[in-house]
Amino acid sequence: MSLSEITSRIAKCEAEAGRAAGSTTLIAVSKVQPNARVDAVLQEGHRVFGENRVQEAAGKWPQFRERYQGIELHIIGPLQTNKARQAMELGDVIHTLDRPKLANTLARLAQELGRCPDLFIQVNTGEEPQKAGIAPSDTDAFVKDCQALDLPVAGLMCIPPVDEEPSLHFALLAKLAARNGLTGLSMGMSGDFERAIALGATHVRVGSAIFGARVPVT
Numbered sequence: 001m002s003l004s005e006i007t008s009r010i011a012k013c014e015a016e017a018g019r020a021a022g023s024t025t026l027i028a029v030s031k032v033q034p035n036a037r038v039d040a041v042l043q044e045g046h047r048v049f050g051e052n053r054v055q056e057a058a059g060k061w062p063q064f065r066e067r068y069q070g071i072e073l074h075i076i077g078p079l080q081t082n083k084a085r086q087a088m089e090l091g092d093v094i095h096t097l098d099r100p101k102l103a104n105t106l107a108r109l110a111q112e113l114g115r116c117p118d119l120f121i122q123v124n125t126g127e128e129p130q131k132a133g134i135a136p137s138d139t140d141a142f143v144k145d146c147q148a149l150d151l152p153v154a155g156l157m158c159i160p161p162v163d164e165e166p167s168l169h170f171a172l173l174a175k176l177a178a179r180n181g182l183t184g185l186s187m188g189m190s191g192d193f194e195r196a197i198a199l200g201a202t203h204v205r206v207g208s209a210i211f212g213a214r215v216p217v218t
C-alpha cells in the first residue's frame with residue numbers, strides 16, 4: 001500500500017466515525033527498514049516516524065533530522081531504564097511507559113534535562129504474561145502516580161493479543177483513557193488501524209503496510 005493510499009483510508013475512517021479530519025496521526029514505523037525506503041517516505045513529505053529500538057533510532061534519525069525539517073520521532077518499543085536518557089534525547093514522544101521503575105527514571109531525567117517527551121502509558125489489555133504493560137486494573141492508579149511525578153501523560157497505548165479481535169482491546173483502552181481524562185490513544189497497526197480509528201485512535205502505528213515486509217534482523 002502506498003503512503004497516499006493509507007492516508008486516504010485514514011481520512012475515510014475518520015469521516016465514517018464522525019471524527020474531525022486530521023484527528024489521527026499516522027506514525028510510519030520505520031524499524032528495520034533500509035534507509036532508502038525511509039528516505040522515499042520523507043521525500044513524499046511524511047514527517048512522523050516510529051522506531052522500536054533506541055540503538056537503531058540513534059543510528060538513523062540524527063542524520064535524517066539534519067536533512068529534513070519538522071521530523072517527529074516516536075519511540076514505540078520496550079524501554080530499558082539504562083536507555084531512557086537516550087530515548088528522551090532522541091524522541092519527541094515515548095509510547096512505552098510500562099512500569100513504575102521507568103516512571104521514576106523518566107521523572108528524574110526530566111528534571112535533569114529540563115524537558116520530557118510526551119508519554120503514553122502502555123496497557124497490557126490482554127493481560128498476557130509475556131507482554132509489557134500495566135494491567136487494566138492497575139491503570140487508574142498508575143496514571144495518577146505518573147501525574148504526581150509531573151510526567152506529561154498524553155494517553156494510553158496497547159498492542160492487542162495476536163489471536164484476539166483487536167476491537168475489544170481498543171474499546172477497553174478507550175474506556176480506560178476516558179475515565180482518566182486522557183485524550184491520546186495509541187492503537188492500531190497495519191492489520192487493524194481502520195478498526196482502531198473507528199474506536200477513537202489518535203495515533204496509529206503502521207509499518208509494513210507502508211514500507212513493505214520487514215527484512216528479518218539476523
Ligand SMILES: *Cc1c(COP(=O)(O)O)cnc(C)c1O
Nearest residue numbers: 029052076189190205206207208
Ligand atoms: C512494529 C510495530 C508496529 C508496526 O507493525 P506493522 O504490523 O508493521 O504495522 C506497531 N507498533 C509497535 C509497538 C511495533 O513494534
